[in-house]
Amino acid sequence: MSAGTISEDEFEGSSDYDENDFEDDDEDESDTEFGQTGDMGFQDMITEKQRKKAYEVDFSVLPLADIMAAQTSAASHVSGILGVSLQQATALLRSFKWNKERLVERYMDHSQEILNQAGIVLDDVHTPVLKRPRGFVCMICFDDSSAGPALGLRCGHVFCQPCYEQYLTQKIVEEGECRRILCPESGCNTIVDEETIKKAVQPTVIAKYQQLQDRAYVADLDNLRWCPAPNCENAIDCRLPHSSFKTVVPTVLCACGYKFCFGCGLGDHQPAACGLVKMWQKKCADDSETANWISAHTKECGKCLSTIEKNGGCNHMTCRKCKYEFCWVCMGPWSEHGTSWYNCNRFEETSSTDARDQQAKSRASLERYLHYYNRFANHEHSAKLDRDLYTKTEKKMEEMQRTSDLSWIEVQFLKKAVDVLTSCRMTLRWTYAFAFYLARNNMTDLFEDNQRDLEVAVEALSELLEKPIEREKIAELRQQVLDKTVYVGSRREVVLEDTAKGLAEGRWEFFVDFSK
Amino acid sequence: MALPKRIIKETERLMADPAPGISATPHDDNLRYFDVIIAGPNQSPFEGGVFKLELFLPEDYPMAPPKVRFMTKIYHPNIDKLGRICLDILKDKWSPALQIRTVLLSVQALLSSPNPDDPLANDVAQHWKENENAAIQTAQEWTRKYATA
Ligand SMILES: [Zn+2]
Ligand SMILES: [Zn+2]
Ligand SMILES: [Zn+2]
Ligand SMILES: [Zn+2]
Numbered sequence: 147m148s149a150g151t152i153s154e155d156e157f158e159g160s161s162d163y164d165e166n167d168f169e170d171d172d173e174d175e176s177d178t179e180f181g182q183t184g185d186m187g188f189q190d191m192i193t194e195k196q197r198k199k200a201y202e203v204d205f206s207v208l209p210l211a212d213i214m215a216a217q218t219s220a221a222s223h224v225s226g227i228l229g230v231s232l233q234q235a236t237a238l239l240r241s242f243k244w245n246k247e248r249l250v251e252r253y254m255d256h257s258q259e260i261l262n263q264a265g266i267v268l269d270d271v272h273t274p275v276l277k278r279p280r281g282f283v284c285m286i287c288f289d290d291s292s293a294g295p296a297l298g299l300r301c302g303h304v305f306c307q308p309c310y311e312q313y314l315t316q317k318i319v320e321e322g323e324c325r326r327i328l329c330p331e332s333g334c335n336t337i338v339d340e341e342t343i344k345k346a347v348q349p350t351v352i353a354k355y356q357q358l359q360d361r362a363y364v365a366d367l368d369n370l371r372w373c374p375a376p377n378c379e380n381a382i383d384c385r386l387p388h389s390s391f392k393t394v395v396p397t398v399l400c401a402c403g404y405k406f407c408f409g410c411g412l413g414d415h416q417p418a419a420c421g422l423v424k425m426w427q428k429k430c431a432d433d434s435e436t437a438n439w440i441s442a443h444t445k446e447c448g449k450c451l452s453t454i455e456k457n458g459g460c461n462h463m464t465c466r467k468c469k470y471e472f473c474w475v476c477m478g479p480w481s482e483h484g485t486s487w488y489n490c491n492r493f494e495e496t497s498s499t500d501a502r503d504q505q506a507k508s509r510a511s512l513e514r515y516l517h518y519y520n521r522f523a524n525h526e527h528s529a530k531l532d533r534d535l536y537t538k539t540e541k542k543m544e545e546m547q548r549t550s551d552l553s554w555i556e557v558q559f560l561k562k563a564v565d566v567l568t569s570c571r572m573t574l575r576w577t578y579a580f581a582f583y584l585a586r587n588n589m590t591d592l593f594e595d596n597q598r599d600l601e602v603a604v605e606a607l608s609e610l611l612e613k614p615i616e617r618e619k620i621a622e623l624r625q626q627v628l629d630k631t632v633y634v635g636s637r638r639e640v641v642l643e644d645t646a647k648g649l650a651e652g653r654w655e656f657f658v659d660f661s662k
Numbered sequence: 663m664a665l666p667k668r669i670i671k672e673t674e675r676l677m678a679d680p681a682p683g684i685s686a687t688p689h690d691d692n693l694r695y696f697d698v699i700i701a702g703p704n705q706s707p708f709e710g711g712v713f714k715l716e717l718f719l720p721e722d723y724p725m726a727p728p729k730v731r732f733m734t735k736i737y738h739p740n741i742d743k744l745g746r747i748c749l750d751i752l753k754d755k756w757s758p759a760l761q762i763r764t765v766l767l768s769v770q771a772l773l774s775s776p777n778p779d780d781p782l783a784n785d786v787a788q789h790w791k792e793n794e795n796a797a798i799q800t801a802q803e804w805t806r807k808y809a810t811a
Binding site (some may be wrong): 217285286287288303305309312313316330331332334459 | 666667671675722725751752757758
């Protein structure tokens, strides 16, 4: 079991854009390359690292073996208290969704009822049949030959072994059933116990059955959630009450490198709370028709009207024909971005307050939505373009490593920069969903300033990564990229700290109630 | 593929000893496909009617339930316009120990006691709940109109 919160080291090593990109990055992401934490001393840095950030939650990663061991340990505890076998204790716990206390308490007063519910028969008057009774006809296959094994539970309903096996295999493999598999007889409520199942089916089906039991165990416990990464068998243990997910965004990082939300299982969506994310996604799905035009990846130059295609992540565009520099998102001149009056991220509410008639109002509200959706969608798209660009650059870097005296570690700075960039774009993306529902008050100006600073930093880094790499200038470029990467990471932290604190303190007002 | 012993035996018994008011005859060219006729039960709104159904035994029968559908139009809260039947044993309560005979007897019983609280045809169920007499009358009319042999 490895405990932890997400620290900056892990943040740099993780990529939460491409959900299929779960490469095992076991290289030690030490501070050596990203150690420039301002002018803090070494000791300060240690304390800074250990202090939990406002946007971090406590959790631990449980590998599959631990999950299985936890079930056994709970069962042996209960078996000792109630004086039942380990297997019976497991069945009882399952029927109580692993609530040990409630099981023991209820068992004291109503043991028979609870045993019946769990499908357990303690007395040995009706032991399970394993032999084919005389004159037996299987009521599933109508086979009346006298040879071959048959199986029956304590209820006395006997079926031949092949039929039993087929029945159980279908329940387990096709229907994914593991909690209450009943006797094949119509209307019989006797549960097929684990021992009988293990006797009747193939080892692969037993393995599947065990897997279903583990799944059910994690699903039954509020403090556990499987890592959603494909082929990852870890679960995350997070003890926060689910009711707190209105004011906390519980982002966790699995040992496999995948960063996701413990509350809803989606990829990391800080700073937006789960309920807000759900609403936003529903809105985007409903409004996809109107919003579709945005996803077009070509636009016209604001000056000469020639078609411009975006092929990198950076939003600073330059028209090849007329050299007009503009912002891809708002189509305004770039010269206004990156200065103090950059306000590409801010929606001008005046247009909606001015609106008098209904038509103008609904138009203004659509414009407002598109403002946020446009930026939300663009960061996702840009992150992909950043990655594509990086893949191209990577080849060049490898070549450079072969032909020059650069070490492998020294050419890794681009990968890290792209990882941080992707992470930041994902954060920015969700800040726009957050902002869409945010009611303007005197606290929101600071949020928008922080959002803008992160955005400016992100675009600057993105632009830097688009620069052609020349061998002579690589040391210089490397330093610039490293500096900007650290800066971008710190801007992201500012956004996350501020939004998380605001949520915890109830500082934000939202147009919608997502607390249900 | 050869027909499983279970289906052969079930068919033999159905033919030799049919349940009262029910007949099921397999097609010559597809022994998994049955033409079914159920007589409307006495003292039900369907009395006097003759209802045609189709019954098909899927590949994984008896692990999976047979597929049963009314071919004759019927006004019943648990049977929809397409003749599909809302019956628990045809779905989650299916057991491989059940048989064609038991399924058809259950369908017959459903005609005797419609259950508007578990509806498949919502408008019919609504009618049944709000004005049972009028609904029964409609069912009788439909029976006369569509289910007379
Ligand atoms: Zn059998
Ligand atoms: Zn039984
Ligand atoms: Zn994982
Ligand atoms: Zn969530």
